[in-house]
Amino acid sequence: MLQVEQILQDRYQLSQKLGQTPSRQTWLARDLERQDLVVVKLLTLSDKVEWQNLKLFEREAQILQQLNHPRIPKYCDYFCIDDRLQWFGLVHEYIPGTSLKELLAQGKAFSEEQVRAIARHILKILMYLHQLSPPVLHRDIKPSNLILGEDKFIYLIDFGAVQDKAAVEGATFTVVGTYGYAPLEQLGGRATPASDLYALGATLIHLLTGIPPVDLPQQDARLQFANLVTLNPGFVRWLWQLTAPNVSQRFHHASEALEALEANEGFSNAIVRSQPRESKIQLQKSPHRLKIKIPRSIFMFQQLGKIAFLGLFIWIVSLGMTSGVFPFLLGLLLMLGSSLWVLLPALGETIIYFDHQHFEIQWKLFGFCWRRQQGQTLEIDRVFKSEVRNNQEKITPEVTLAAGVREYIFGRLEPPLTEAECYWLAEEIKNWLGLKEQQIGEREERENRGKKVKRRNGYWF
Numbered sequence: 001m002l003q004v005e006q007i008l009q010d011r012y013q014l015s016q017k018l019g020q021t022p023s024r025q026t027w028l029a030r031d032l033e034r035q036d037l038v039v040v041k042l043l044t045l046s047d048k049v050e051w052q053n054l055k056l057f058e059r060e061a062q063i064l065q066q067l068n069h070p071r072i073p074k075y076c077d078y079f080c081i082d083d084r085l086q087w088f089g090l091v092h093e094y095i096p097g098t099s100l101k102e103l104l105a106q107g108k109a110f111s112e113e114q115v116r117a118i119a120r121h122i123l124k125i126l127m128y129l130h131q132l133s134p135p136v137l138h139r140d141i142k143p144s145n146l147i148l149g150e151d152k153f154i155y156l157i158d159f160g161a162v163q164d165k166a167a168v169e170g171a172t173f174t175v176v177g178t179y180g181y182a183p184l185e186q187l188g189g190r191a192t193p194a195s196d197l198y199a200l201g202a203t204l205i206h207l208l209t210g211i212p213p214v215d216l217p218q219q220d221a222r223l224q225f226a227n228l229v230t231l232n233p234g235f236v237r238w239l240w241q242l243t244a245p246n247v248s249q250r251f252h253h254a255s256e257a258l259e260a261l262e263a264n265e266g267f268s269n270a271i272v273r274s275q276p277r278e279s280k281i282q283l284q285k286s287p288h289r290l291k292i293k294i295p296r297s298i299f300m301f302q303q304l305g306k307i308a309f310l311g312l313f314i315w316i317v318s319l320g321m322t323s324g325v326f327p328f329l330l331g332l333l334l335m336l337g338s339s340l341w342v343l344l345p346a347l348g349e350t351i352i353y354f355d356h357q358h359f360e361i362q363w364k365l366f367g368f369c370w371r372r373q374q375g376q377t378l379e380i381d382r383v384f385k386s387e388v389r390n391n392q393e394k395i396t397p398e399v400t401l402a403a404g405v406r407e408y409i410f411g412r413l414e415p416p417l418t419e420a421e422c423y424w425l426a427e428e429i430k431n432w433l434g435l436k437e438q439q440i441g442e443r444e445e446r447e448n449r450g451k452k453v454k455r456r457n458g459y460w461f
Contacts, residue, residue, distance in 0.1 A: 002042070004017075011031060012031060015028050018039070027040045031076070044087050069129075071154065074093040075092055076092055098147065100148060116235070137163040139196065140161040141156070143207065180212055195247070205243065211225075222244070234434010235264060273427055290429070294351070348363060350411075357376065359374070380401050383400070383402070385397060398411035399411045
């Protein structure tokens with residue numbers, strides 16, 4: 001029976017029990033040889049202990065000996081005690097600090113900025129682990145295995161579930177991990193580097209919401225958290241990709257995830273082109289909301305000329321077809337109708353709203369919304385300036401929001417938005433959403449495709 005002050009291997013003096021299970025004990029001890037604090041993990045070999053647990057324990061010791069990273073506890077020793085019970089001991093460096101699980105239990109609320117910083121720290125550790133040959137998979141990333149050190153850095157501990165090679169066809173691996181943090185493929189014994197990324201994403205969501213992943217609502221096996229916290233949409237999109245149920249839809253490597261995280265660090269950090277000098281578009285943005293108002297066009301003499309010509313033409317035609325008071329009234333009504341047909345686009349305005357969950361495009365006339373389109377903000381995968389030709393081969397620039405196969409288009413005004421305004425609006429929206437810049441070739445391909453399409457039934461404001 002192990003006790004406080006007991007000395008193991010004539011070197012490690014036990015000072016405080018950190019944890020215990022029927023077959024395991026974890027102690028804080030002092031290395032009398034080096035006068036340092038260390039962690040001693042002990043596994044007892046008894047009838048209740050499965051050989052698979054001993055295999056994992058030995059693997060942890062073997063892997064720790066190979067690792068050399070400043071944010072991973074350093075391996076110190078491995079030994080066996082042949083007492084009344086046979087104990088296997090693993091000794092590694094002690095990291096002074098507090099686990100994220102303890103901070104959550106104390107009621108700590110993590111901000112988006114803090115969680116982003118934690119994500120960067122862990123991704124850099126995973127980059128090191130996954131780039132080893134063979135790759136090392138932790139397989140048990142969760143708040144209790146992340147230590148906020150006294151130096152304010154995040155440390156990854158407890159390599160008891162570690163796997164030293166990725167899944168290959170026909171291979172069989174031990175099923176380990178913590179339910180809620182481990183993805184489906186890992187629970188099926190097929191862990192990959194993307195499995196550690198899923199566990200990291202689930203951990204970050206736990207920090208943001210204060211709710212363990214197993215207690216979060218799910219839809220199509222996806223964790224639903226965006227309505228519980230207020231986050232930058234780009235960060236929400238990043239977390240969604242990190243925790244995609246389908247491993248093929250996740251980031252494949254920690255370096256890829258880190259690059260994407262740094263690309264959407266925040267809407268205020270990106271540099272976008274300035275609003276065109278003559279533009280009357282009103283744009284209001286905050287980390288939580290984006291509103292774009294395209295005001296009604298200035299009424300121009302050009303519209304007056306169109307109205308007068310069209311009304312006069314219709315009136316003359318109607319008078320030539322009939323006689324009496326009726327043609328006068330008919331011509332008057334037709335003239336008024338044609339006037340409105342020309343005038344309405346100049347009097348309408350377009351308003352586009354974005355928040356973390358939804359977006360909405362409203363077309364208004366005299367303050368009344370006569371048409372609207374709605375969609376899910378996180379479904380938007382592209383925003384670009386596009387063009388359309390009408391029947392007279394007139395090119396009209398516009399802005400397109402692409403959400404999968406659906407497209408939401410605005411900007412067809414009279415007079416239309418300029419190309420500079422469309423490019424500026426597309427950049428502002430992409431920046432706020434945290435979308436990566438499209439490849440030039442891809443953008444040009446979509447724009448050229450838009451030029452070839454003649455939309456005959458489109459709305460023009």
